Amino acid sequence: MDQLMIADPAAEETLIEQEAVAQKRIRRARAILGDEVVILGHHYQRDEVVQFADFVGDSYQLSVEGARVSARVIVFAGVHFMAESAVILGREDQVVILPNMKAGCSMADMANLEQVLGAWEELGDVLMDDPASRIMPVTYINSAANLKSFVGEHGGTVCTSSNARGAMEMALAERDKVFFFPDQHLGRNTGRDMGIPLDEMVLWNPFEPYGGLSDEQILNARVLLWQGHCSVHQQFRPEHVDLWRRHHPEINIIVHPECMMEVVEKADFVGSTASIIRTVEAAEPGSKWAVGTEMHMVNRLKNDHPDRMVQLLSPFSCLCSTMYRISPLDLADVLENLVEDRVINQITVPDDVQHNARLALDRMLSIPR
Numbered sequence: 001m002d003q004l005m006i007a008d009p010a011a012e013e014t015l016i017e018q019e020a021v022a023q024k025r026i027r028r029a030r031a032i033l034g035d036e037v038v039i040l041g042h043h044y045q046r047d048e049v050v051q052f053a054d055f056v057g058d059s060y061q062l063s064v065e066g067a068r069v070s071a072r073v074i075v076f077a078g079v080h081f082m083a084e085s086a087v088i089l090g091r092e093d094q095v096v097i098l099p100n101m102k103a104g105c106s107m108a109d110m111a112n113l114e115q116v117l118g119a120w121e122e123l124g125d126v127l128m129d130d131p132a133s134r135i136m137p138v139t140y141i142n143s144a145a146n147l148k149s150f151v152g153e154h155g156g157t158v159c160t161s162s163n164a165r166g167a168m169e170m171a172l173a174e175r176d177k178v179f180f181f182p183d184q185h186l187g188r189n190t191g192r193d194m195g196i197p198l199d200e201m202v203l204w205n206p207f208e209p210y211g212g213l214s215d216e217q218i219l220n221a222r223v224l225l226w227q228g229h230c231s232v233h234q235q236f237r238p239e240h241v242d243l244w245r246r247h248h249p250e251i252n253i254i255v256h257p258e259c260m261m262e263v264v265e266k267a268d269f270v271g272s273t274a275s276i277i278r279t280v281e282a283a284e285p286g287s288k289w290a291v292g293t294e295m296h297m298v299n300r301l302k303n304d305h306p307d308r309m310v311q312l313l314s315p316f317s318c319l320c321s322t323m324y325r326i327s328p329l330d331l332a333d334v335l336e337n338l339v340e341d342r343v344i345n346q347i348t349v350p351d352d353v354q355h356n357a358r359l360a361l362d363r364m365l366s367i368p369r
């Protein structure tokens with residue numbers, strides 16, 4: 001159960017005690033397992049878990065790291081699609097474990113293969129041609145493995161928030177249009193950054209026939225944006241930017257590109273989690289920052305840099321509640337099972353999906369950040 005959700009103080013105390021014991025269990029199991037296991041952690045992971053990670057990074061860095069890990073077992077303190085990517089990029093003899101199988105991504109769940117195949121067929125109808133002759137599918141890494149495979153099969157690529165522009169530039173150099181899923185905001189912000197007019201970027205509603213678009217809209221579009229979003233980043237509003245600027249005119253606003261365009265337009269800097277960290281780390285002591293991304297990362301940044309003001313852009317808690325599902329207890333359980341030679345919570349990707357998904361992920365890794 002989520003620690004944040006508990007109303008009963010006695011139950012909360014018990015959970016805090018259990019988590020403290022779990023930390024000892026983790027240390028003990030790790031000492032026995034040694035180099036056999038590597039723990040990878042995303043920046044959004046909470047401190048009690050991420051402190052055990054051998055490597056902490058954003059989605060791109062974790063994919064690169066996952067691909068070169070020599071350990072037999074990778075424990076992924078992130079969310080499901082990240083662990084799947086580690087399976088696809090890893091060696092055949094490696095095992096990838098997600099400490100809590102409920103740690104998914106609500107954005108990734110907003111596009112499934114059936115919907116995307118349906119959309120592809122409808123696009124073919126309108127173009128009266130194989131859509132791959134005109135349209136490049138690009139999927140954000142926050143998507144299921146079978147969507148990455150779809151993209152690989154049709155000559156497209158995966159991207160992360162740190163190389164979305166490179167991916168979209170490559171796509172539009174090779175074909176007339178990009179079909180970008182599942183995050184409309186990353187797609188729109190990237191297109192806008194490239195100077196693509198808003199009326200050439202249309203929104204594809206997966207619950208409407210032909211995405212709710214006319215033939216003319218589809219034919220004129222350069223970018224077709226899937227109607228998906230991140231429930232964490234959509235909580236940042238343009239009014240939050242205005243409020244900070246009113247009280248601290250000298251403040252720097254830095255946001256993740258999963259935020260809506262109206263927020264990104266008002267920000268001073270936009271970047272992936274790793275680039276937000278780099279920017280704040282390189283800033284002058286005394287400088288002020290309001291950060292539009294997940295709160296565990298922002299709190300860590302704030303605690304690591306007490307000589308500058310670092311605050312969450314929103315006045316409300318913005319946490320990735322699905323990543324938060326991984327607790328120290330879950331980590332202790334998977335590691336202790338490994339000590340007993342038992343693998344629990346293994347993430348696998350079907351063989352027929354692996355090949356094309358790997359093509360799309362390799363292409364992503366070849367696009368500079």
Ligand code: 13P
Nearest residue numbers: 058059060160161272273
């Ligand atoms: P990056 O790690 O690419 O910055 O993306 C953030 C995110 O939402 C991960 O799911």
Ligand code: SF4
Nearest residue numbers: 105106107230232320
């Ligand atoms: Fe998914 Fe948003 Fe969480 Fe990232 S922050 S894992 S996009 S729900």
